[in-house]
Amino acid sequence: MTGDPDPRYVLNRVTPSEWVINDRRYAADDPRHVVACVYEYADTEVEVVWLRDLPLAVRYSNPYEVLEEVARVQDPSRATRPIAIPHLPPLLAT
Numbered sequence: 001m002t003g004d005p006d007p008r009y010v011l012n013r014v015t016p017s018e019w020v021i022n023d024r025r026y027a028a029d030d031p032r033h034v035v036a037c038v039y040e041y042a043d044t045e046v047e048v049v050w051l052r053d054l055p056l057a058v059r060y061s062n063p064y065e066v067l068e069e070v071a072r073v074q075d076p077s078r079a080t081r082p083i084a085i086p087h088l089p090p091l092l093a094t
Contacts, residue, residue, distance in 0.1 A: 009035065009074070011067045019046075019063045021070055035070055038063045 010022050017040035026033040034051050041047040041059065048058050048066055054073060060066045 007071065009067060009071050011038075011063055021067055036066065038066050 006024075008024055010024060011019050012022060013019050019038040021035040021038065022028075022033055023035050032052075035054075036051055037049045038060075039047050039049070044061055046060050046063050046066065048056070048060065050056065050058075054070070056066075056069055056073060060069070
């Protein structure tokens, strides 16, 4: 997990075997506030119901791994600048 003192995404336990991941960018009454619901599937596995269109798996080893994946995929700093392609001068017509 990151050392961010005020992370955008937080994991909240709802029951002993259920969690939700909330996006703090949106108010609690905004439908976009809840990103995913995480359910304990087995002792070493959780299942995720995504409430946003994210290209992520539906099973993880624990809820904290799900939170890390959401933060990683949604992190805007992952974007890179376009890679410059060297151009050749035009051919001379003879």
